[in-house]
Amino acid sequence: MPGTGVQGGATDRDGLGRRTRGGGETTDSPFTAPTVNRKRSFKKALRRDWQLYVLALPAMVHLVLFAYVPMFGAIIAFRRFRPGGSLIGDEWVGFHFFELAFSQPQFWQAFWNTVILGGLWFVIGFPLPIILALLLNEVRARKFKRFVQTITYLPHFLSIVVVAGLVLQLTTRDGTVNQMLGWFGVDPIIFMQHAEFFRPIWIISEAWQTVGWGTILYLAALTTVDEQLYEAARIDGANRWRQTWHVTLPGIRPTIVVLMVLNIGTFMAVGFEKVLLLQNPLIYSTADVLSTYLFRIGIGASNFSLATAIGLFQSLIGLVLIVSANFVSRKLVGSSLW
Numbered sequence: 001m002p003g004t005g006v007q008g009g010a011t012d013r014d015g016l017g018r019r020t021r022g023g024g025e026t027t028d029s030p031f032t033a034p035t036v037n038r039k040r041s042f043k044k045a046l047r048r049d050w051q052l053y054v055l056a057l058p059a060m061v062h063l064v065l066f067a068y069v070p071m072f073g074a075i076i077a078f079r080r081f082r083p084g085g086s087l088i089g090d091e092w093v094g095f096h097f098f099e100l101a102f103s104q105p106q107f108w109q110a111f112w113n114t115v116i117l118g119g120l121w122f123v124i125g126f127p128l129p130i131i132l133a134l135l136l137n138e139v140r141a142r143k144f145k146r147f148v149q150t151i152t153y154l155p156h157f158l159s160i161v162v163v164a165g166l167v168l169q170l171t172t173r174d175g176t177v178n179q180m181l182g183w184f185g186v187d188p189i190i191f192m193q194h195a196e197f198f199r200p201i202w203i204i205s206e207a208w209q210t211v212g213w214g215t216i217l218y219l220a221a222l223t224t225v226d227e228q229l230y231e232a233a234r235i236d237g238a239n240r241w242r243q244t245w246h247v248t249l250p251g252i253r254p255t256i257v258v259l260m261v262l263n264i265g266t267f268m269a270v271g272f273e274k275v276l277l278l279q280n281p282l283i284y285s286t287a288d289v290l291s292t293y294l295f296r297i298g299i300g301a302s303n304f305s306l307a308t309a310i311g312l313f314q315s316l317i318g319l320v321l322i323v324s325a326n327f328v329s330r331k332l333v334g335s336s337l338w
Contacts (some may be wrong), residue, residue, distance in 0.1 A: 002258055059152075077309040083302060097309035107310065110293035113286060117199060117275075118267045126263055129214030130256065134244060136215065137222050152212025158208075164277035167205050168192060195283040202278065206271060217255060225251035257335040265322030268314050289316050 046053060077097055079089025101107045132152065139145040155163070170176050171191035178188040191197040229247045238246065249256075272291035281286035290310065298307025322337075330336035 007182065016249060020193065058171045059250055074308060074312050076305050077312045079305065081305045081308075083304075089305065093305075097306045100311065101310050101313070106288070106293065108249055109285065110288045110290050114268055114270060114289040114291075117202065117289060118270045120199060120203055121206065121270060122263060122267065124203055125211070126260065128211045130218055132211060132254075133215040133218035133222060134248065136219065137248070138240065149212070149215075153214070155209040156211070156213035158209065160271075160273045161277065163205060163209055167201060167278060171201060172199075192278065193279065193282050195286040198278070198283050198287045202271075206274065217259065218252060221252040221255040253333065254335045257329050257333060258337055261322060261329055261337045263327040265318055267321050268317050 007238055073087075076089045077269075078092065078094060080091050080093050081089045103317060136145055136148060139148070172191050173188045177191070182188070189197075191201060218227070230243055230253070233243045233247050269291060272289075272295070275287060275289055276292050276295065279292060291314075294307040294310040294314075296301050297310065326336045326338060
């Protein structure tokens with residue numbers, strides 16, 4: 001019929017946006033069908049895999065309670081908080097505590113110590129697990145390979161307090177390090193009273209404790225590299241070094257990029273516990289980092305608003321770094337965290 005828009009099997013739309021056929025039969029709108037399908041698929045998945053959702057529930061509750069709810073407390077960086085007063089502070093002060101932090105020389109000393117220590121660890125510590133994984137991948141003797149893996153993994157399971165105690169004992173005046181130096185006629189050195197020795201000691205102890213554990217992901221990634229690529233490289237005359245450079249490293253590049261982005265994101269959060277346990281007032285010039293500085297300001301001096309402002313500034317830098325690193329990685333190598 002002319003003017004009705006319905007002819008034979010043709011369709012038209014009624015006033016609600018639903019499709020109608022010649023007999024007045026209505027069908028769902030294409031704008032609502034995907035939503036309905038998504039709801040149905042979620043309910044179906046919930047009925048089918050409800051046990052998995054129940055297992056994930058405690059982790060989700062823990063994440064919300066200890067990661068998202070505490071974010072509300074960041075408001076005291078802009079309000080004056082007094083112990084015993086309001087949980088959100090007694091009065092609005094704006095950026096007063098940020099200005100106060102930026103005006104203190106101790107803050108900038110801790111800031112640059114954090115940058116230097118984080119930069120040294122990223123340059124030295126980040127490649128070490130990759131190198132160790134590549135070396136272990138070339139070992140053909142299984143027993144020796146497992147022995148090396150076990151030896152390098154074990155320090156990870158030691159408490160940081162134990163590791164710090166070992167470091168302090170080894171570097172005392174009568175410690176093992178000074179005894180070995182005495183064999184060469186070197187006078188004893190009290191290492192932890194000289195600021196210039198803190199960074200090398202921290203990096204060496206951190207590498208000893210974490211590098212072996214960090215190789216696990218890279219060794220797992222190495223198992224995914226196609227063996228046919230190595231065979232093709234050998235046929236083309238590539239030696240072991242060229243196989244590593246042109247086959248192995250490109251094969252684990254996505255894993256390297258993801259871990260690199262994560263490491264850049266934690267650049268400003270260098271190991272708080274170990275630094276706190278190893279430092280003392282004599283070596284604050286190199287050993288005091290932002291996390292230990294705000295610990296003294298917040299817990300030691302009970303200036304919670306100032307400590308929150310410093311922590312918020314530190315987190316903001318970490319956010320900028322991880323977003324920037326992810327963007328650059330996606331543009332340059334095509335791999336990224338998101």
